[in-house]
Amino acid sequence: MNTPPDHQDAPPAAPAGFRLLRRGKVRDVYELPPDPRLGPRLLIVASDRVSAFDVVMPTPIPDKGRLLTSIAAHWFRFIESRRIVQTHLLSTDLDDLPDAGRALSEPERAFLQGRSTIARRAEVIPIECVVRGYLEGSGWKEYQSAGSVCGITLPRGLRQCDRLPEPIFTPATKAPSGQHDENISFERAAELVGLETMGFLRDASLAVYRAAAAFALERGIIIADTKFEFGVESSAAQRAGRVWTPPILIDEALTPDSSRFWPADQYAPGRPQASFDKQFLREHLEDLVARARWNKCPPGPALPPEVVRGTRERYEQAARRLCG
Secondary structure, eight states: OOOOOOOTTSOSSSOTTOEEEEEOSSEEEEEEEEETTTEEEEEEEEOSOOEETTEEOSSOOTTHHHHHHHHHHHHHHHHHHTTSOOBSEEEOOGGGSOHHHHTOOHHHHHHHTTSEEEEEOEEEOSEEEEEEEEOOTHHHHHHHHHSEETTEEOOTTOOTTOEEEEEEEEEEEOOOTTSOOEEOOHHHHHHHHOHHHHHHHHHHHHHHHHHHHHHHHHTTEEEEEEEEEEEEEHHHHTTTTTSOOOOEEESOOSOTTTEEEEEGGGOOSSSOOOOSSTHHHHHHHHHHHHTTSOOSOSSOOOOOHHHHHHHHHHHHHHHHHHHO
8 A cells, every 4th residue: 555655735733623534645534523414524635745657756746735626626516506416515615614623723724724625425436437538548558459448449540639429438446545446347337336326427427527528628628538436425325225325426526636638729639738637747757667767666756846846837727727
């Protein structure tokens, strides 16, 4: 398991009165007291940690957590306003924390401001819901060798980064931390979590992608692909054996961490694209791998200032275009 090291973005202490449930590659999740009306809740704190190839880098990206929180909250509100699917978002306002939150010290409050999400608690469905609208990454590699992506046959003659005739849904298993997710068929995913659940996840994922892609394109960003996570609210999960309950969208949505964002005015298929996401960081790391200076295993290499600066600038541009 790859445990992220302590960084300069760590809070002075765990927020007073909240129990740390888990620390992910980017987000720290705390338990909040249940709300009589809303039920079990979480406090999700986005750090400035950055990961690539499932490895957390030892160098943070300043303000990345705040940018991610802003972008994700924008999309959660967008999705709910269009009644596509319910999300876990309750608030990003620290004043909406329960009594324990009101006792935060000034250093704690300063750290948490802008990077905190109060969310419904849900049992995670162990499927990554990937939607691809363009042919890039692992999909492009598979297409070159097999003419398909995750077993879905595509037209012949497509180029790298071509727009697909229709967005495709390609689920994957959620691998343990430090391991890679594995692409699987829709049928295999249905065996794991149920046909009704997978039908809902597929339809909801495609609907969210189509609406978000159209919105982003109006603001000069192509969303080439993205991935979603869903869960079943904890109170409903207790009844899972008797009544099927629609999942809700959780974790994050349509951020530069979970999506490929391309500037529309520079788009030209047949080659790699400029981006507003982690691709800039990945390219730096791939160069290190090519020069035998890193092997894609922990620990990650320290990032030079120009890579930190360039990554932050790309996240900032995405936030300005999408949320401005």
